[in-house]
Amino acid sequence: MAKVVIFGTELVAELAHYYLTNDSEHDVVAFTVNKQYIKSDRFCELPVVPFEEIETLYPKAEFKMFAPLSERKMNEVRATVYGEIKALGYEMISYVSSKATVLTDQIGDNCFILEDNTIQPFVKIGNDVVLWSGNHIGHHGEIKDHVYFTSHVVLSGRCIVGAYSFFGVNATIRDGCEIGEGTLVAMGANVTKQKTEPWSIWKGNPAKAAAISSKDIDL
Numbered sequence: 001m002a003k004v005v006i007f008g009t010e011l012v013a014e015l016a017h018y019y020l021t022n023d024s025e026h027d028v029v030a031f032t033v034n035k036q037y038i039k040s041d042r043f044c045e046l047p048v049v050p051f052e053e054i055e056t057l058y059p060k061a062e063f064k065m066f067a068p069l070s071e072r073k074m075n076e077v078r079a080t081v082y083g084e085i086k087a088l089g090y091e092m093i094s095y096v097s098s099k100a101t102v103l104t105d106q107i108g109d110n111c112f113i114l115e116d117n118t119i120q121p122f123v124k125i126g127n128d129v130v131l132w133s134g135n136h137i138g139h140h141g142e143i144k145d146h147v148y149f150t151s152h153v154v155l156s157g158r159c160i161v162g163a164y165s166f167f168g169v170n171a172t173i174r175d176g177c178e179i180g181e182g183t184l185v186a187m188g189a190n191v192t193k194q195k196t197e198p199w200s201i202w203k204g205n206p207a208k209a210a211a212i213s214s215k216d217i218d219l
């Protein structure tokens with residue numbers, strides 16, 4: 001059991017507080033954001049403190065952190081915050097729902113894995129990965145750092161997912177695919193190719209690569 005400070009004061013932070021309080025052994029003690037983003041000194045009836053003062057107020061020897069932020073800017077906002085927290089030396093927890101079926105123990109830190117995900121044997125999940133509710137992650141797959149799955153995505157077996165990738169709702173990926181870093185798979189897309197180029201966007205059924213890069217889209 002850890003005493004945990006959550007980074008964020010938006011809806012996802014409220015959800016993280018809900019999940020940790022109702023379905024984990026951890027005890028949420030406070031929230032933190034950068035000083036300029038503090039709107040109130042309380043959130044979910046707990047203190048909100050400036051991230052700039054976190055080391056003094058909630059030292060790393062006693063507290064752990066959790067930063068399950070959104071997919072904004074192809075996950076780069078969450079990855080930056082993750083990097084800043086790690087640079088201060090904090091241990092970061094992961095949340096894995098008790099209502100998910102998880103048949104691997106290879107899951108990194110700062111992961112947020114919600115109900116009804118099925119994660120098959122021999123899957124490897126990196127750090128700072130979000131699996132919203134109801135995805136299928138097929139056997140012998142690998143998901144690298146800072147990836148975001150929304151809901152009801154089918155990642156077939158033996159796929160390798162590059163860092164910073166994003167999957168919209170109901171996307172389907174064929175088995176053995178190599179998803180290049182920063183790939184954006186649109187909602188409902190059916191990826192039938194064996195490989196996607198880094199920072200590409202795939203839409204439709206069968207999915208076709210868009211002319212623009214995922215770096216050029218305001219996700």
Ligand SMILES: CC(C)(COP(=O)(O)OP(=O)(O)OC[C@H]1O[C@@H](n2cnc3c(N)ncnc32)[C@H](O)[C@@H]1OP(=O)(O)O)[C@@H](O)C(=O)NCCC(=O)NCCS
Pocket residue numbers: 150151167168169185186187188189203204217219
């Ligand atoms: C791929 C995506 C990012 C495109 O965003 P966008 O560029 O802002 O798209 P727009 O809404 O401006 O639409 C541009 C065109 O692409 C089409 N399009 C958008 N999404 C599409 C999709 N998933 N599949 C097929 N075509 C799509 C639109 O119909 C539109 O076509 P038109 O120019 O012929 O009218 C977005 O549609 C998407 O899939 N987002 C993920 C949503 C999601 O899963 N949300 C869950 C969050 S929990």
